[in-house]
Amino acid sequence: MKMRNIFLLVISSIMLVSGCAKKRDANERVLNLVSPAEIKGFDPIQADDLYSGREISKIYEGLLQYHWLKIPYELIPNLAEAMPEVSKDGLTYTFKILKGVKFQDDAAFPGGKGREIEASDFVYSVKRLADAKTVSTGWWVLDGKIKGLNEWRDRNAKLPTTNYDEDVVGLKAVDKYTLQFTLAKINPQFIYSLAMPFTYVVAKEVVAKYGKEFINHPVGTGPYSLPSFDQSKQITYTKNPTFREKFYPKEASPQLQHLLGDAGKKLPLVDKIVVHIIKEDQPRWLKFNKGEVDITGIPKDNFATAIKDNKLSEELVKKGIVLEITPGLDVTYTAFNMENKLFHNKKLRQAMYAAFDNKKDNALFYNNTAFPAQSVIPPGVSGNDPKYINPFKGPNLDLAKKLLAEAGYPGGVGLPELKYDIPDSTTSRQGGEFFQKQMDQIGVKIKIVTSPWPEFQAKVKKKAVEIYGLAWMADYPDAENFLQLFYGPNKSPGANGSNYDNPEFNKQFEDAVSMQDSPARTAKYEKLNKFLAEEVVSLFGLHRQSYTLEQGWLKNYHNSDFSHDYVQYLNIDNAKKAELLKNF
């Protein structure tokens, strides 16, 4: 009897404690998001991964942003009053910045009250990104672009402390609200960098106060605030009480007209955001299915039960869940290391491409959800010609065998065994075995080499690989970001992991990227894209699509490749949530 009482006491205590911990305000609009990766911290200059970029964008802001409801993507002013005035020679960009925008309140400011942002804050933030001592992962976005900035960086790298007071010719605060960039050479892609988290504005005094701990004390101008970050698995943001007057857009592209329900309302729309960091697929999926998370991707192992005939399963439809399919701006590819002379044989590359069954690859690894890639530029980016078909794309075994014979290796005779490097995950191993089988059909022997992810990356950067598979996601919606993967000066350890270096291609590329957006530039991009396709510089695989599920009570969501600051537009219908949760 006594034991039973103790047992009942323990159980009721646990229930009581659990109950206390779960009390929530019923009227509060809370957005529950999930991140499948750890957040590295809240320093904009270190935001080199998608997930950290999304968190940072809840608190910090930049001069420009992508319009939430426009497709194709369109840059609009954010902390700038208007789009920049560009000089006739295309080298000088002058911005007027918004007046009255304040940094969030923090102890770093006098009296703990956030001060107004000024043009000099942007100058400081850009210099901080360029400072070699901060070891930013985002320096590449400005490397060689702003006049005098590289020289400033190199000079200060040799000094014990960086001199932020030293002027940079191409980076000026003309007055309190006027900011001017002068470029080293014409670079129309420069403007995209001003919408990326790397260039978000930070306050000098906050960086000075927290020093190395700045990464844990985010103080921006954005819609949400977070007192401090402690590498927790749950990040809770609350509305920034000093956020400026910013409103939900009143215009939308035709396909996004249905998201205009909150048009003209003051942003942000939800009171609180809880981001759950869940790295494993199952708990993420179960939490969504229990209604505890508002948006999720579909884990590979749950795809077949969630999606039937490209439609949402009945069980999920009953719960009010909505499926959104969006083409992603990316490409998967199998790269050759061109430093290996064997791969200078174009016919060999073409033969291998013709032997590879892209359709099976799509079925096995992407549940038939991706589009075949004819070259490197994905659909939706200028330079992709939707009518173009790569003549060497497989499966075409007869062509593959013919090309292999012309390459000097009939039936693979005389060709050494080729090493195919993969990271040591199950899916990569399956992908490696599939590639091995495909090549075996024409007599090309493949040896699979597995390495842990850091070692795999190091091998690519050190040019210590022969063939390897990779995917590239766009940093901004310009073909330059894809074509640069084969630009000679970007060879490893740069982004050109194929180490392809063709002087003619390099020259054409340089010409194209210095042109302003125009039909002539699109034509040049298309030409370069076809050139890479027929050169078969890589075995271009697929352009993947993103399958996203959202709860029925979530409003205004759509998938965007670049709008890291999307949460300010999202809304929660609490009444609908209460109703729909009955079906869970």
Place this chain on the structure above:
Amino acid sequence: MNIYSYVLRRLLYTIPVLLGVCLIIFVLFNLVAPDPAFILLGKHATQIQIDQLHHELGLDRSFIVQYFDIVKSSFTFDFGYSWATKQNIYEMIKNGAGPSLSITGPLFIISNIVAISLALLVAFYRGKLIDKVMLIVSIGGMSIPSLAVVLFGQYYFGYKLGWFEISGYERGFPGFVPYVILPVILYTFISFGADTRFYRTVILDEVYQDYVRTARSKGLNEMVIMFKHVLKNSMIPILTNIIIQIPTLILGLLFAESFFSIPGLGSMTINAINNSDFPVIKAMTILSALGFMLFGIITDVAYTMVDPRMRLK
């Protein structure tokens, strides 16, 4: 030997061991592991940036200076900043220790109480039905992969029945309580089989001793015999098994923390390995080595307390 002299001598022995651990860490990470710059600088790294990063991280200094850096940090516990998250490692460990202990602490206590109690029970009823049933359950618990237990438990008890939180964590008491119940229950099941079988064997060795027969012939209650006499005399191997678990409590449960999204030291270590975050890996390796050495000493001292026949030499 005086207990204080013994402890002092053992503590002095840890110094050469620690120097050896530092050497192994240095060789593994400086000479064998891939260059962390490739991971830390991301997809657009240039050779100039890599060289600048090497300089900032001190990787361009001589090997001897780098080795002594590791030695220094292992004695001062100043492990510096994480390369991947740029956070102070001392703070990271401080923040991670609580969540790790909130799972491993209750798990340690509950699983050991359950395992020892069940071992006493099955030893007492050796050869009877309950012993056979427990044998099957224990072997089952040992044979089922822990991943399967976690996947099933999370799905069935967390999602289907909705009894527990599926994953997540809230800092502070009582916030964390709902999140640790399910992992503690599942890991008690995962660990009890092997522990129960081990403790049963240890206890059975004692049950057939002469003093047990004498106690019975004196008419002592079976409960008193089992708990007061048999358990006390079985304590040496039990104690060894229990104390050796303590350093791992602090290090957290690598797999469980990742699956249940517990922000503990286990998941921190896994992230550090994936990101080639050498300072964090170094800190955790040194702390583990120290933990094992320290608890080795505690085990030896504890022996003399439970068994007066034991002498420290």
